Amino acid sequence: MHICFLTNEYPKEGFPHGGIGSFVKTLAVALVKKGIRVSVIGINYTLNDETETVDGVRIYRLKPSNVKMISWYFNFKAINKKIKEIHKDYPITIVEASELGLAFIKKIKNIKYIIRLHGGHHFFAESENRKVNKWKGFQEKRSFKNSDAFIAVSQYVKSHTEKYLSYNDKPVSYIYNPINTALFQPIIKEIPASKIVFVGTVCEKKGIRQLIQAFPLVKKEYPDATLEIYGRDWFFPDGSSYTQLLKEKELPRLAEIASHIHFHGPVPYTEIPNVYAGASICVFPSHMETQGLVAPEAMAMEKAVVFTQLGPGPETIENYKTGLLCDPHSPADIAEKIIWIFANREKAIEMGKTARQVVLEKYGLEHIVFQNIDFYNM
Known part of the structure; x- marks a missing residue:
């Protein structure tokens, strides 16, 4: 063949x-x-x-x-x-x-x-x-x-x-x-208590703008929280950068907490497990996906995951059992799900372990x- x-x-x-x-x-x-x-x-x-x-x-x-x-x-x-x-x-x-x-x-x-x-x-x-x-x-x-x-x-x-x-x-x-579950498997390392990680193309349909808008609501409850954004930039037909648009339009509204949002750019595929490993929570509030790789990849690493409730989200995650589903158009709902994870860390750990078993069987x-x-x- x-x-x-x-x-x-x-x-x-x-x-x-x-x-x-x-x-x-x-x-x-x-x-x-x-x-x-x-x-x-x-x-x-x-x-x-x-x-x-x-x-x-x-x-x-x-x-x-x-x-x-x-x-x-x-x-x-x-x-x-x-x-x-x-x-x-x-x-x-x-x-x-x-x-x-x-x-x-x-x-x-x-x-x-x-x-x-x-x-x-x-x-x-x-x-x-x-x-x-x-x-x-x-x-x-x-x-x-x-x-x-x-x-x-x-x-x-x-x-x-x-x-x-x-x-x-x-x-x-x-x-x-x-999902390559040999590559994406749990890595034991010390991580910050409130580190939010997003991985994906930095564009509107991945929900990154709403995630940034949700961040101040999370910071009110967890002042030490940071938002780490990994992924390639997206460009408009005129060649302008979506990342630059976020930095010019969204970050100035956040005043001093904008310094706790970090754009890391793309990382090699083999380095993505280390990115997930350093996360307290992985958040992917996509407006639309066909299946999406990032959510099950992070789940395979026993991470607490917040994924979109739209499209195939319910096919990927059983809400509050293998992760949480959010309304990707609602910064308030995204923030609520992140705060729940931070407030229920033991349950989040249990969800992560269950999630990996589901990924092994399904993906x-x-x-x-x-x-x-x-x-x-x-």
């Missing part, structure tokens, strides 16, 4: 990546360990072609086109060419991409094409209350028609997506994103890898 993932986000040292990149890396390395050949094709972060093998995964980063307006055409042309080249030498069984990834892929006989629902353009346009971009919407619909089957990472993303896009009566399977890498292999063999 030979699996070929199409993504531009596969982790590359020195460059930030998102949840899809983390997911593909975790699954790809695990598949290689099961004797499966894995290739990854994507457009490079830099203006050159690169090929490397890391942890047994063959990674092909293609030079991006700089032709204005139609760079997408030349990028897809390069991806199609590379798929054909690889398939000639090592026949590909499966080509897998996210929602828009198959829009202009030329199908080759005997290759099965799969879309994994990570949250596409229609999904997030609706959840963020913005209009569907006609060009992206067209690509997504075309991509769905090209797919032979679909994998939904949660029940929510499957049902929410089908409100806007058709699966065209093709197979759909539920497979959660895996454990070994179990999820075999679910994927079974699906690929269908």
Whole structure:
């Protein structure tokens, strides 16, 4: 079996990546360990072609086109060419991409094409209350028609997506994103009593603005509290920074307590467990997720977690048993849940231990890898 993932986000040292990149890396390395050949094709972060093998995964980063307006055409042309080249030498069984990834892929006989629902353009346009971009919407619909089957990472993303896009009566399977519970496991270390940690892209849909607005309410009850923010910045279409917007618009309103909010920027994936390990509580008040990796990662480390009550939140956390769910649009509710954790530390420790057991059973890498292999063999 030979699996070929199409993504531009596969982790590359020195460059930030998102949840899809983390997911593909975790699954790809695990598949290689099961004797499966894995290739990854994507457009490079830099203006050159690169090929490397890391942890047994063959990674092909293609030079991006700089032709204005139609760079997408030349990028897809390069991806199609590379798929054909690889398939000639090592026949590909499966080509897998996210929602828009198959829009202009030329199908080759005997290759099965799969879309994994990570949250596409229609999904997030609706959840963020913005209009569907006609060009992206067209690509997504075309991509769905090209797919032979679909994998939904949660029940929510499957049902929410089908409100806007058709699966065209093709197979759909539920497979959660895996968590590497060997990497994300409890680390014993001394930590501050009231250290709040957020990990994720620093953008509006991750709820970081509401978390910052909740912070003064927490500080009233726990004056020693700090808010530690880890993750890559997000940029508006005009190139301006969302992090800078928060620093200019939100932090000045907090007066002297603003100095207790720290932006650390992105950290390497392998360092994230140390970030969680130093947290008293991990808070992820996302406005919308398909599944989300950060909450179960922190849960796997026996951390007290506050996650969103929206979307797949209730699929991930059983409220007050494996963590707490919050209204991500309400700073007051976010603060209330954080304060509850600080006020009930023994219960929080018990929740964390229960949470890890649930993650091992539900998101454990070994179990999820075999679910994927079974699906690929269908």
